[in-house]
Amino acid sequence: MKYGIAAIAAAVVAGVGGYAAWQATRPAPTPTPTPAPVEVEPIKVALLLPSPIGDFGWNYAAYTAMKEVSETLPAVEMSYADNIPEADAEPYLRDWIRLGHKVIFAHSWGYQDACFKLAEEHPEVAFLYPGGGPTAPGVATYYARDYESQYLAGMLSGMMTKTGVIGFVGAYPIETLVYGINAYILGAKEINPDIEVRVAFTGTWYDPPKEKETAFALIDAGADFLSHYQDSAAVLEAAAERGVYAFGMYTDSRFIAPEAVVAIIIWNWAPFFGEIIEGWRAGTLTREDLNQFYYRGIAEGATDLTLFGPMVPDDVKEKIAERRSQIVAGEFVVPTISEYTWE
Numbered sequence: 001m002k003y004g005i006a007a008i009a010a011a012v013v014a015g016v017g018g019y020a021a022w023q024a025t026r027p028a029p030t031p032t033p034t035p036a037p038v039e040v041e042p043i044k045v046a047l048l049l050p051s052p053i054g055d056f057g058w059n060y061a062a063y064t065a066m067k068e069v070s071e072t073l074p075a076v077e078m079s080y081a082d083n084i085p086e087a088d089a090e091p092y093l094r095d096w097i098r099l100g101h102k103v104i105f106a107h108s109w110g111y112q113d114a115c116f117k118l119a120e121e122h123p124e125v126a127f128l129y130p131g132g133g134p135t136a137p138g139v140a141t142y143y144a145r146d147y148e149s150q151y152l153a154g155m156l157s158g159m160m161t162k163t164g165v166i167g168f169v170g171a172y173p174i175e176t177l178v179y180g181i182n183a184y185i186l187g188a189k190e191i192n193p194d195i196e197v198r199v200a201f202t203g204t205w206y207d208p209p210k211e212k213e214t215a216f217a218l219i220d221a222g223a224d225f226l227s228h229y230q231d232s233a234a235v236l237e238a239a240a241e242r243g244v245y246a247f248g249m250y251t252d253s254r255f256i257a258p259e260a261v262v263a264i265i266i267w268n269w270a271p272f273f274g275e276i277i278e279g280w281r282a283g284t285l286t287r288e289d290l291n292q293f294y295y296r297g298i299a300e301g302a303t304d305l306t307l308f309g310p311m312v313p314d315d316v317k318e319k320i321a322e323r324r325s326q327i328v329a330g331e332f333v334v335p336t337i338s339e340y341t342w343e
Contacts, residue, residue, distance in 0.1 A: 014045060042075040043281045044101040048092055049082040050108040051206035051231045058205070058231040061250040062107045065269035071275055086110030090117065097122050103280050104128070105273065108205070109174070115139050122160075124288055126280045132176050137287040142272060143176055144261050145297030147183035149265045149326050151307040151334045152320050153247050154187025156262060157225035158195055159316045160245070161188075167198040167223030169235050171205045175338050177229045182225050182337040198223050199342045208234040219244055227265070236260055245311070252307055264307040271301060299328045 045066070059082055067229040070078035079101065081092050089111045093104060097118065102125055106115050109131035119127050119138035127139045135141055155168045166188055168181050181199055188195045198218045202210050211230045215238035218226060226246040228235040233253045239246035240257035248254060248264040272294065279285030296302035305324070308317055326332035 003160040007115060025175050040074045041281055042077065043103065044077045044079065044096075044099065045070070045103040045275060045277055046093075046096040046101045046105070047078070047080040048084055048089060048104065048106045048108070048194075050110070051080045051083055052085060053080075053252060055206060055232045056253045056256060057233055057250045059107070061267050062105070062269055064251065065273055066105070068270045069274045069277065072270075073139075073277065086212040092119055097125055100127065103277050108237045109133065112139075112141070123287060126276065126285070126287075128290075128327065131174070132293055132295070135291045135293060140276075140290045140292055140294060142294040144267050144303040145295055146265060146267065146303040147179040147336065148297045149303045149305045149335050150180040151183040151187035151327075152324060153227050153263065153265060154189075155191055155320055155323060156187075156312065156316060157184075157227075157245075157303075158188035158191030159319065160262070160312070161192075161195065161224045161225055163182060163224045164192065164194065165196045165198065165222035166225040166227075167200070167215070167218030167221070169218065169226060169228040169230055170199060170201045171229050171231075172203065172257045173201055173340075178338050178340070180229065182341050183334050185341055186335065186337075196222070197342050202230065205298075207232040208232045211235055215239065215246075216242065225262075230279065233257075247305075248307075254307060254309065258309070262309045262312055265307050266304050266306050268301055268303070271277075272296065295328075298324065 047066045049059040051059045053059050063080060066078055070076045079096060084092060086108055089106060093114055096104060104125060104127050106129045112129045112133060114140055115127035115129050116136060119155060123138060129141055130143050132143050133141050168184055170177050170181060186199050198221045200214045202217060204210060204216050211232055211234035215226055215235045219242045224244040226235055226239055228249055233256045236248060236253060236257040238247050240260040246260050247263045248261045250267045252264055254261045298304050
């Protein structure tokens, strides 16, 4: 056995030596090449806003989305200006064009005239404005099908109201807003056909005192749930002061009135902003492609009813989740009604 073990050991040593000699005769392996960094052309983008980014609503949601895109996508330089009246849009757009900005999101329906005028002069620039409306080569419009989320909010209101009266504070009776108001009413009436609805328009996108005053009027008329289309969170403040409930709009504003906010009708612009910027930079998105209305809903992640408050019972959330899944699957289509359905 002793001699046998010695023989095996000698064979192993010989084998190791032979393998080492064979390895020495092999050519050196070709090193795996390190991928060269992909060259990305820098691009300047701009965001024009009609109200302050501190509104914690429409403008804040767009600003944070664009900031996210500029920090996530490579070589994107972001500029923005807020609280710019619609009549003053053109000088800002011209300055950005002069400074080399290639994609401009003019984030108010009232900015469209400036977009159309400058698109004819500057075919190298992509112009986009929200709210639906006319389009042209180089000018697109975009919006969220938030009426889907408003429908779900109406269902929640119908299930939780104590007074049987709900309210809606709107900025202007334009078509896309009327869609959402009617969807809110339809959702509530699915639960309670006898529910009463109060709707009032402020005639302004951003006027917190007026928004709050209008909300108070609806509450005085019996509404214990409020939804809204306003840039600020004044409706939430009014609800908290009067002890009723309201839906946050566009962005997470629960911190403003945690005791009043039942849920958030969220709008997520970041994926859309990024898609447009990358497409325009790569040349896969042309002026003719841009000549359209980008209209996206819950299924595309553009909007949702989410971030429910602790006052919302589980059975209410379950019923809403069931209807939401039907919307996403295309099994239930929220009607788009442009006529007034309220008194």
